[in-house]
Amino acid sequence: LEEPLLFEKGSPDRCGVDLPPVPAVASRLGGLDRHRPIGLAGLAEGEVVRHFTRLSRQNYAIDMGIFPLGSCTMKHNPRLNEKMARLPGFGDIHPLQPQDTVQGALELIHRLADWLCKLTNMPAVSMSPKAGAHGELCGMLAIRAAQEAKGDARSVVLVPESAHGTNPATAAFCGYRVEDIPANAAGRVDLAALKARLGPDVAAVMITNPNTCGLFEPDMIDICAAVHAAGAFVYCDGANFNAIVGKVRPGDLGIDAMHINLHKTFSTPHGGGGPGSGPVVFSAALAPFAPLPFVEHQHGRFELIEEEQAHASAAHDHSFGRMVAFHGQMGMYVRALAYIMSHGADGLRQVAEDAVLNANYILARCKDVMSAPFGDSGPCMHEALFSDDFLEGTGVSTLDFAKAMIDEGFHPMTMYFPLVVHGAMLIEPTETESRANLDQLIEVLRGLALAAKAGDSARFAAAPYHAPRARLDETLAARKPVLSWREPAPAAAAE
Amino acid sequence: LEEPLLFEKGSPDRCGVDLPPVPAVASRLGGLDRHRPIGLAGLAEGEVVRHFTRLSRQNYAIDMGIFPLGSCTMKHNPRLNEKMARLPGFGDIHPLQPQDTVQGALELIHRLADWLCKLTNMPAVSMSPKAGAHGELCGMLAIRAAQEAKGDARSVVLVPESAHGTNPATAAFCGYRVEDIPANAAGRVDLAALKARLGPDVAAVMITNPNTCGLFEPDMIDICAAVHAAGAFVYCDGANFNAIVGKVRPGDLGIDAMHINLHKTFSTPHGGGGPGSGPVVFSAALAPFAPLPFVEHQHGRFELIEEEQAHASAAHDHSFGRMVAFHGQMGMYVRALAYIMSHGADGLRQVAEDAVLNANYILARCKDVMSAPFGDSGPCMHEALFSDDFLEGTGVSTLDFAKAMIDEGFHPMTMYFPLVVHGAMLIEPTETESRANLDQLIEVLRGLALAAKAGDSARFAAAPYHAPRARLDETLAARKPVLSWREPAPAAAAE
Amino acid sequence: MRYLPLTPDDRRDMLRVIGASDIDALFRDVPEAARLPGPIAGLPHHMPEMLVERELGALAAKNVPAGAGPFFVGCGAYKHHVPASVDHLIQRGEFLTSYTPYQPEIAQGTLQYLFEFQTQVARLLAMEVANASMYDGSTAMTEALFMGRRVTRRKKYLLSGGTHPHYVSVAETLTRFTDDEVVSFEPALTPGAPGDDLAALIEAIDGETAAVVVQNPNLFGHVADLSELAAAAHAKGALLIAVVTEVVSLGAIRAPGEMGADIVVGEGQSIGNGLNFGGPYLGLFATREKYMRQMPGRLCGETVDANGKRGFVLTLSTREQHIRREKATSNICTNSGLCALAFTIHMSLLGEKGLRHLAELNHARAVQVAERLAAIPGVSLMNDHFFNEFTVMLPISGRPALRAMAEMGVLGGVSLGRLYPARADLDHGMVIAVTETVSDDDIDKLDKALRELVK
């Protein structure tokens, strides 16, 4: 049974809520009453439950199986976190309530901020960015503010090839010109090339570490030193923090700013594409420029500093402003803190170790039949990168390979990213997969690789065969975009 | 991907909980420590979530589609009810707490009891029975207690053919001999036959109304009068109360006791087979014999009367005892009351009307291609009954027909029940199905009926073809029962 | 009304299809005298979700939840911490809103977890087979008596004095009109081992006895070795039925099956299920393989489908009322499916390691509390051996003491006076349960409140 669209099922006169009667009053709408139909479709409650239950069953999710998307860190989402975020004391408080009525909430933000600072060994953190990319923006704005405060206008940001796509977009958004830094043969930043390019026009380097090839940048300390020596800052993309949390503190490497995806490392659910949360840690040099608001603990009371004028405090007198209407993603903070407390300092270290162990296990067990471009240069971190070399001449593409995984009951890995490698396949198992699950995945990968090499191209050509949909026509969607439902023409409506 | 058994996935050394450390104390177990392995399998939390999520996806449920099981009243289960039952004030209170600390809980039971009495026009209700069949037992025990109190020992209970299977089982359990009363051609109790059988040995008549043919007993008032005149009691099976709630009060018909399935009429979820709840309403004649405990409202305080000795109150001095350890199904009471309050007296009446309307709509639209044995005798109540006459000569059985519905995406109706009709198919749509859903179901029924008549027997022979499992071998299961998992023999375990 | 999808137009059109003039035409079989002309008078009309929530929330707020403060109430229902994932999973619509798995092809989810549940229960109780659950522990015990009759063809039952008095009441009620003979022993106040008098029980077993019933740990918290009792029962051709109301204990103490019990029943609420003011709970029922076909209740069994794939079905239903009607083994028609699911999930999270840890923790906390309270002048600890529950005698009456403690914010236990109102010698007794949820602060508060009362 195919589930029709809401608008095909519902009608304007059906309704799944009951509301108290409307008291009779004289309207104060000033004659602006909405007369024309809005065009909303309603359903009784049971129909709504059924509609969305059926829709949900068309999805793949971490609750159903391994979700090995590289760089996305799809790990188990504990239900405790959901329960905690829904406590009325967190879920049902308003951002503009008097501060005395939200002391527990402010304390929670402060406590999470403290954990983030200590896990990274950085002195300050800005909590409000709403997602990783938003955090990047926050970090780059602070860098720009810091340099402008010194009257040191710089125009270029260097971004290695292996960076996330958001990095150059962010730098451009802050008015910088972006220049690429090539990777070396081992998939790392070419330190010499970087040093050569540094100069008075370079404002910052944006670097992802572990990088998007799933490798740690061994020269990170040297890179930071060189960048600082050139008067620039190092922005670190923290999307891959899961590989090193509790093992390495980015502050010890010398970085100046890094966002932390609470929805990756600290397991707040991805929810089909959000909401995320991307707090940014700052070095002492950047801390004064961090955005509003922030929480301070003074005289046994937690205070939300939200107005430059009223509360200018020495530590934040150069704040570059406000990034969001309120105080950020409280719901995500609660979940992340619950996750962090559950693991503790010892458990988080184990997280990184197990994440790295799982990825290396996949790399070790698949590299004989797939091609691991950096497999010889040593262990990977939390994700295993393969190229499509092993598919050469088979007529099977990375895309075909990925779609064939769907027929085996697995979500595909990240495809064609990072760009450093041809036809990349990036697999991040995370620490919450058991060995048995990894073995299942490995069997599938090996089986498909061997099948491709054996010339069984039918298995790949139009895969997936056993999914709710066959391959979808993305070109048609983009050429003639249909972004909302319209009533079919009368003839068609008559069925 | 097939989901293995928990015991095939888990191991004794894995664990999905963390617990505080055990303080060092001297054991007081008296040397009874359990040394041998228990044999439990553990999993990390994420694996547990995935295991049960995958299992759940093998199920059909009301949240996925219409569940037209006759006599089971599978209607929408509002989520508000789930939320209310989980309020700590209801879900986290102990049955033996001091009564002053559970006044709200007692008030809730009292309020629900009041609704049940008023909806049935009966003076008393016993809340504690844990399910419909348990309620029947409660009612029959009260009847027996009442007669024994009068020194009037009677030995026979009359049960019409159209009764639920639990009715004769219950009567037998109370030590009665069961005699059948035949149905007349219109699917109702044969009044003359009943009257003829009444006599001093008859303790009670157990009657289902609306009966299991989905028909109202038009002679109900006369039946009750005749039974009473013979010194016996009328027990009414209330499983089908959904058809008449708010339209007819059973007390107005003259019955003496009736259980109410909160999990049917009042929508507490069936949960794959329970828990249910089956309060029993009583006439004035039976009320003094109702079981303990009960809630009374005195001097602005709610009191739980739980001990015969300590609180013997005039109204309950003949209580026949206690049916369960505590006070019944509080979790179900909360859900049922939420449902009742949401509907109110007007809404419940609409429930019965819509339930009956939906069933008659199915009957009207299918009776030309299926066979409706009582279709000519007038409207049905909340369920439409068909026999397998229309399948004669097609080689398709009721079972085949039902299994073929699964391939169309629908749960089958009740099969081979009631016994009154050959190859019965009993369809209860309930009031929470929309007309569009009914039309879909009707198209499937009509399509299958026509396909069977057209000789398309392949479609039925081994149906279902598109379910998680093909037909299961029930004979094997019963002949060599395997009721729990055992480690495979070592050879097999080596894989 | 939010749950009803038919619109007035739908109703009008459908009546036309049916050929009925109006809705009342469909109710024409109802005798005129019994037809209500409109909604029942004096009852409220339909109410918005928001207001239902407000009203029921106000009722809930009048109760003192276990989680709100120090809590030591047990005697057949226990406050344990249930992981959030348990409740999350049982609320999945595919579990919550499914029916009894009568169509196994589309109910493997329910059937497989029932099979897993049966396996867990059998192993936990150290028996060979278990059923798919019953209403609660008390009804499971009564069903065990009837099964004892089927197995032994005798009809006399001996109920030990340490058996939960409500369970005894239920058994007495349900045998009231049968020819079964239930002999309930009074609880003994034996110092160090309150509750049962096993010697007297053994003495009473005779050739007419179908079964001896004993609870372990018993109502007073005492734990006993049942091996001798089992041997004595077997020597006379009787069965030993053991009752467990706190199944967490089985992570620490020997299971009844290891001590010779023939049928073990239990209340499974402690694992996965909340207190719920007494229900819904979860009756456990397990026995030896040889008695399998005499076992009441639903059973799930392994089989194969037409393609040879493993699958599960409800089985041995030839004993059930929908096939045998008045000859059925019992009249039970539902089980506690969703509670069994919660149990299975929680038990899967615990596993062997977690359950043993949980049990040890419960015991250790209980020992700590027992030692604290025994140090209060005037308070005496009755138990030498116990798991997570024990009995103390106070210098004052227990029932008012508990009410007074409740006013101090401490829910301190269960008074024996409430459970045995006719036994004046138990009036000063109180049963105290201690689980992993008890904090050090809770213990201090209990200690302080009790000292306050007895001083």
Place this chain on the structure above:
Amino acid sequence: MRYLPLTPDDRRDMLRVIGASDIDALFRDVPEAARLPGPIAGLPHHMPEMLVERELGALAAKNVPAGAGPFFVGCGAYKHHVPASVDHLIQRGEFLTSYTPYQPEIAQGTLQYLFEFQTQVARLLAMEVANASMYDGSTAMTEALFMGRRVTRRKKYLLSGGTHPHYVSVAETLTRFTDDEVVSFEPALTPGAPGDDLAALIEAIDGETAAVVVQNPNLFGHVADLSELAAAAHAKGALLIAVVTEVVSLGAIRAPGEMGADIVVGEGQSIGNGLNFGGPYLGLFATREKYMRQMPGRLCGETVDANGKRGFVLTLSTREQHIRREKATSNICTNSGLCALAFTIHMSLLGEKGLRHLAELNHARAVQVAERLAAIPGVSLMNDHFFNEFTVMLPISGRPALRAMAEMGVLGGVSLGRLYPARADLDHGMVIAVTETVSDDDIDKLDKALRELVK
């Protein structure tokens, strides 16, 4: 640790397969100076679920939830009743734990609801196309400014005085280092119509203006007809960007699209989403079809699969950072998927009829409260026209008044002093929001508390 499935044996075996001597061998790329020898000192170790729950529960208990008493706080976030089924459905694992639908064949659930969401939003705002959501209303507004620049190739924006000051701050922050010119108007205290000075705005539009931004209802609760402003903007080649922070209002008042707006952004929290202390929230973004390809954020579009079946995909992603890198339309990478789902579900429950009823109820309650408060001596109502929120001027300073009311258990509104600390003339102002959750008793308590304070 309960979330980590690897056992010590697993780890040992896997290291052997990898050929690593120990786990640290896998971290050999980390410079030695940065390798931590063990868990970070001074931080707590792992904690049982029960204790995490206890600690966070204690923190939560230090806050006063909106549901705990009379509550009138608004200004961009609103307390509405969300049906229980909404939260139930968004917690289904298939929604909650799925990723961005990059593999559409196994993500039709997410994609179809996004398509439904886009349709609902477009219709609600009376626009032709909407995106699949943004972080929140404030970031959506800033993205609208940048889109205005792309459409008009101009870079000057006029922000009306009635626009939420936090939204204005966000726009100012994000244009701080670009060459955009943001002209923020100060709020006007016009009697009867506080907030905007539409005449001044119209006056300021010139040939350099990319867009005029106006919020409706505005921060002060005033509702205005934007048609004239739209016409004036269009006459100069500028766009009208309308902001809606209380989308329930659109069930009662004309949508910005009906009044000529070119881009409408909004905060969608009111439908389906809780207050959450400010986040996560739900940015709405809609525009005319002709500007579709300039729209930021994720878009879901209809297409067909290889078998011709209708299906949905993310589309127009050629504008996005993972393809265009530094030439991307914006750097946004996530949306508010789950919040959008909650919105879609709640809106499906409401439908046309329910949303209109809800809006009328909000308005009627607000009128009742406004009339009650206007009758208090010294309190003056600033608005002639409003939806569910209005401004009053008190004879005393608003911010301490609200703190004092909070101590009386009444969360009475938002002080203008908090939002505009630099504007002494607004110090006595207070914005009061009234939704369907306000009871008669709540109104009495607000009235009483306010009378107490101003007497």
